[in-house]
Amino acid sequence: DGGITQSPKYLFRKEGQNVTLSCEQNLNHDAMYWYRQDPGQGLRLIYYSQIVNDFQKGDIAEGYSVSREKKESFPLTVTSAQKNPTAFYLCASSAGGYSNQPQHFGDGTRLSIL
Amino acid sequence: AQKITQTQPGMFVQEKEAVTLDCTYDTSDPSYGLFWYKQPSSGEMIFLIYQGSYDQQNATEGRYSLNFQKARKSANLVISASQLGDSAMYFCAMREGLWRSNTGKLIFGQGTTLQVKP
Numbered sequence: 001d002g003g004i005t006q007s008p009k010y011l012f013r014k015e016g017q018n019v020t021l022s023c024e025q026n027l028n029h030d031a032m033y034w035y036r037q038d039p040g041q042g043l044r045l046i047y048y049s050q051i052v053n054d055f056q057k058g059d060i061a062e063g064y065s066v067s068r069e070k071k072e073s074f075p076l077t078v079t080s081a082q083k084n085p086t087a088f089y090l091c092a093s094s095a096g097g098y099s100n101q102p103q104h105f106g107d108g109t110r111l112s113i114l
Numbered sequence: 115a116q117k118i119t120q121t122q123p124g125m126f127v128q129e130k131e132a133v134t135l136d137c138t139y140d141t142s143d144p145s146y147g148l149f150w151y152k153q154p155s156s157g158e159m160i161f162l163i164y165q166g167s168y169d170q171q172n173a174t175e176g177r178y179s180l181n182f183q184k185a186r187k188s189a190n191l192v193i194s195a196s197q198l199g200d201s202a203m204y205f206c207a208m209r210e211g212l213w214r215s216n217t218g219k220l221i222f223g224q225g226t227t228l229q230v231k232p
Contacts (some may be wrong), residue, residue, distance in 0.1 A: 031218045040203060042118075042222040043159075050217060058219075088157060094218045100147050100166055103220055105159035105180075 006106035023091035045113035118223035137206030148189040153203040
């Protein structure tokens with residue numbers, strides 16, 4: 001089945017630690033996105049990538065980093081510089097470009113501070 | 115300024131009745147798309163329905179329909195014959211620059227929590 005896989009489902013971070021959230025898609029989509037969702041809130045864009053080896057900052061990129069070495073993969077690192085990382089993180093992909101296709105989402109990763 | 119506004123933080127509806135979830139948007143781009151997503155308590159985002167700014171007819175998908183009023187910049191989601199499984203958070207989102215080379219970025223509203231009563 002085609003889809004987006006995020007792992008782990010739950011993640012705990014110690015103070016001063018970097019953690020990496022995995023996102024893999026087999027939909028052959030060019031564009032991938034990372035969102036942060038705080039309780040009872042909408043989604044805010046962290047980073048996005050329209051093509052391999054290229055990515056852009058979204059609205060709340062500070063304290064996060066990404067890479068896009070393969071079309072299928074778009075990992076997100078939450079660095080120690082992100083002072084309030086506790087949130088629900090969602091990865092998405094879409095056909096991008098000249099497209100009215102919706103974004104497809106993974107099941108999310110819940111990150112908490114220890 | 116908010117680009118997507120969902121003014122109803124929470125809504126209740128009786129099972130089998132219809133419910134309308136409001137969404138207003140703000141854009142100066144003539145080419146845009148509006149999307150509705152459902153987020154159950156488990157957290158995944160489920161795409162429900164899409165409306166393009168140039169579409170002549172209101173979109174429908176099964177029990178979901180979109181009441182698109184372009185002049186008012188509103189795109190309300192109508193759920194007919196509500197079911198208990200419809201209880202979830204619902205998000206309205208917009209993509210600007212549709213049909214041009216664009217980033218595909220979505221702008222989300224704050225969401226509306228819908229509870230269906232038996």
